[in-house]
Amino acid sequence: MLSTKLVRQLLQVALEGGGDFAEVFFENAKSNSLVLENSKLERVKTGYDLGIGIRVLSGDKVSYAYTDDLTKESLLQTAKVAGAASQGQNKVTITDLRKGTINQVHPVQIRPEEVAKKKKAELMKEANQAALNYDDNIRQVIISYADNTQEIMIADSDGLYVEDERIHTRMRVKAIASDGEKIQTGSESPGLQVGFELFDQYPPQKLGEEAARQAVTMLGAKSAPSGKMPVVINHGFGGVLFHEACGHGLEADLVQKNSSVFAGQVGKQVASKVVTAVDDATIKNGWGSFGIDDEGQQAERTVLIEDGILKDYMYDLKTARKDERASTxxxxRDSYQSLPVPRMSNTFIEAGDFDPEEIITAVDDGLYAKKLSGGQVETATGEFVFTVAEGYMIKNGQLAEPVRGATLIGKGIDVLQKISMVGNDLKLAPGMCGKAGQSIPAAVGQPTLLVDEITVGGTERKGE
Incomplete structure (x- = not known):
């Protein structure tokens, strides 16, 4: 970490151009990754990211410079470059830097850098063998493991000076099944802001078996029907639909650019009355959680939608300054090389009152989307197409035959308004969220819920 004396000097130099706010972001990160394919360890990689970024705000203008050369001469030059572009007339007095304290609510029991790569590879091999043993139709298994330890320091001209450490651990298991004619895949990819104890909660053998089960089940599935129908979306990663189709539209930078269907909608009914959605960075050991955000602001729980009413957006410092309010x-940001922007953390629809079985029972003829995968979204309109990785028909309130090739097609705000039942089984799932060329850990989630009508794309006509 840098001394407070040097940090203060950097802030002073950065403000010489007349900016009204300056910030220093220091990062020291180490990552480890392993890939196992065809039962062989194919890649082992260790990465390092060490550097500093300096940002200056002058009204709505932002200037930014960064370097991985931490000599005093280089740091001062970086500060000068960041400040030179601001071209303001302000004379800011830097408040004394006082080190803040952070509540460490994300404990780590087994630091991953203290675990030998051989041990990590052994767990991957366990998952691999479990998947291969599940069924003779499993042809290939691909497993990746990754851990990341990130130390950060943030200081600004308002007197903020805070430090934090974040540790993420994750394993991805992909199983590929084939009967000689068709090929189907299944996957499991748990991750949390924890250390190697992740595998006490998610044993590798179970991960391999579950990925294989999905692939084999879909191998024997019928083609999905097409048409408008009720859809029950399973808990957990089903929340990716809300994240992509609605969550990005609730980030303040897009709202301020009028690039969101939610612009100007605070206080208005944007969803069914049974829907409450939040962004919560305070969840213990959550994949998208943190003690402080990447501007040094304390992690918060922000209610976005309450009983269907839009309550708030997600703000960073810059967008908050524009709306003359506090950051949420x-x-x-994904590293010291990037500017911070408003981003989600753990974003989800809160639990409701129904048992998942009750929700399925309420559907006479529809689709159960047990697992979603990738999709495409137009952020400005909320229009989406999502692939159902594992789906089943619902007949007379009971799960029926599995179906493959289904897609969900619609508009995020329309889907929110058509949710009629929300389950009591809230679950979060990890993901990597992309925006502005950056990728960060963000969790999605929801309980099981019923959407009264979504357009389902498939290869069969409904009713045939």
């Missing part, structure tokens, strides 16, 4: 602690 959603300023995030």
């Amino acid at each position: 602690g959603n300023g995030r």
Whole structure:
């Protein structure tokens, strides 16, 4: 970490151009990754990211410079470059830097850098063998493991000076099944802001078996029907639909650019009355959680939608300054090389009152989307197409035959308004969220819920 004396000097130099706010972001990160394919360890990689970024704000203008050369001469030059572009007339007095304290609510029991790569590879081999043993139709298994330890320091001209450490661990298991004619895949990819104890909660053998089960089940599935129908979306990663089709539209930078269907909608009914959605960075050991965001603001729980009413957006410091309000602690960046922008953390629809079985029973003829995968979204309109990785028909309130090739097609705000039942089984799932060329850990989630009508794309006509 840098001394407070040097940090203060950097802030002073950065403000010489007349900016009204300056910030220093220091990062020291180490990552480890392993890939196992065809039962062989194919890649082992260790990466390092060490550097500093300096940002200056002058009204709505932002200037930014960064370097991985931490000599005093280089740092001062970086500060000078960042400040030179501001071209303001302000004379800011830097408040004394006082080190803040952070509540460490994300404990780590087994630091991953203290675990030998051989041990990590052994767990991957366990998952691999479990998947291969599940069924003779499993042809290939691909497993990746990754851990990341990130130390950060953030200081600014308002007197903020805070430090934090974040540790993420994740494993991805992909199983590929084939009967000689068709090929189907299944996957499991748990991750949390924890250390190697992740595998106490998610044993590798179970991950391999579950990925294989999905692939084999879909191998024997019928083609999905097409048409408008009720859809039950399973808990957990089903929340990716809300994240992509609605969540990005609730980030303040897009709202301020009028690039969101939610612009100007605070206080209005944007969803069914049974829907409450939040962004919560305070969840213990959550994949998208943190003690402070990447601008040093304390992690918060922000209610976005309450009983269907739009309550708030997600703000970083820059967008908050523009709206003359406080940040919601959603300023995030993927490294010292990037500017912070408003981003989600753990974003989800809160639990409701129904048992999942009750929700399925309420559907006479529809689709159960047990697992979603990738999709495409137009952020400005909320229009989406999502692939159902594992789906089943619902007949007379009971799960029926599995179906493959289904897609969900619609508009995020329309889907929110058509949710009629929300389950009591909230679950979060990890993901990597992309925006502005940056990728960060963000969790999605929801309980099981019923959407009264979504257009389902498939290869069969409904009713045939």
